[in-house]
Amino acid sequence: MSPTSSSDVLIRKLQSISDLREGDIDVLKDIQIQEKDFLANYDLVREGDRPVNSFVVLDGLLGSTKLTGDGKRQITSFFVAGDIPDLHGLHLSVMDCNFTTLTAARLGFMRHDALRAICEQHPRIATAFWRSTLIDAAIYREWVTNVGRREAYTRMAHILCELIFRLRSVGRIQDHVADLPITQAALGDALGLSTVHVNRMLQELRRRGLIATTGPRVQALDWPGLTRAGDFETTYLHQRNPAA
Amino acid sequence: MSPTSSSDVLIRKLQSISDLREGDIDVLKDIQIQEKDFLANYDLVREGDRPVNSFVVLDGLLGSTKLTGDGKRQITSFFVAGDIPDLHGLHLSVMDCNFTTLTAARLGFMRHDALRAICEQHPRIATAFWRSTLIDAAIYREWVTNVGRREAYTRMAHILCELIFRLRSVGRIQDHVADLPITQAALGDALGLSTVHVNRMLQELRRRGLIATTGPRVQALDWPGLTRAGDFETTYLHQRNPAA
DNA sequence: CGTCACCTTGAGTGGCTTCAAACGGAGTGG
């Protein structure tokens, strides 16, 4: 077990979105979690799969992705450390999307039958997991709005705000700098934009002094300005105990 | 109580997406449901609200909507008879979107504390409700993809497919005709398109013999053709017992 | 008969796409 074990990542996350008691935390500590590493651009789950376990993100960036009939890819959401992307699979038997690593990632796998047993015996934990999927849904809603009604520049700023905010709230940001080895092509797939246009919008954000990028690192130089540019409000992320 | 009571609508819906036993159904029958009628374009829930009850749609069409900073509206999902749009509010305390009637509608209200009590004592019912919110999330995912990566014509066909399919699966379609008094402006807000362009895409669908419209009624003249035009697969709707 | 809400049509514009090519850094093998 590493200093911050996979259980810790899971528990800290659930604490940050719901109210758990000591007893609940002890139960969570006993969940068997199998760690495994993956390279970038690996499909962990594919549309049509019937998964028997869910995983918590321990490190790295994932996305839920869908492919259209003519082969275009849409990333419908990002997942950072602490998130449990395919918790939806616990009750959706057949998956309707893929879960793909967007960077190298470390994941912790948990068996569905174990999770189901816990949910039956510990309603408060069940509620915490349920709430986690509801926050995912809220993020999807925001993304529909982002892609449907905001223009490219605002859209770009918005998604950067979300990423930075979420990374910060799980302690993955040092000195306002986010380690984000995500390609511009992936950003395009998330925003419904072409790679070329993503590049131009990023340049515009840099030109206006809102962000700086050095290789895979993104830095918000002017957070208030960036949130204004991105029409970003944190309500939809439903953070409850930011301290945790 | 009307011949098809509000409980019936709720129960039939939950049966169509999950496996319930006789005992569960008896419990559901005892839920207090308060019926109420609404006109079109009424905000039932607003962003920032902390609702104390959820409602099941008994008749009519609703949408979850969000407003951007500059006042543009995005409809992020539709809700038809049987759906429980703001079940998300059961565990999200502060709402991040509005729920608006898009047509005149009849709704059945259920108190949150009653629902929470039931979920604690009947894990199978809790799972059914949870699953209902997971299907909402799956629909949001599909909408992100639809708005982000499909062009207007396909996008339009897709949303019509979804609406017709969902209405049919709850028995609200007679002779392939859907009663849909939805405005083209609302369709635009759902698709991230201007009203003008919605109008032109509908014309194109009519011209190609895929749909017919007479006033507020929409008819799929060529269902296979329409699903092909809309790149529509039913996986993401996660229907389990279509017979029910 | 006037009003209102919604649908329809036309013309001009622009945001974003596509296509194509050049550039830069990291890793590899001769």
Added chain:
DNA sequence: CCACTCCGTTTGAAGCCACTCAAGGTGACG
């Protein structure tokens, strides 16, 4: 050590999808 490749970023130019603006048409309703 240098060529070579690969992957991702950057830049330019041309074109189209969808938008905006504006006006006219239609049906419902008081």
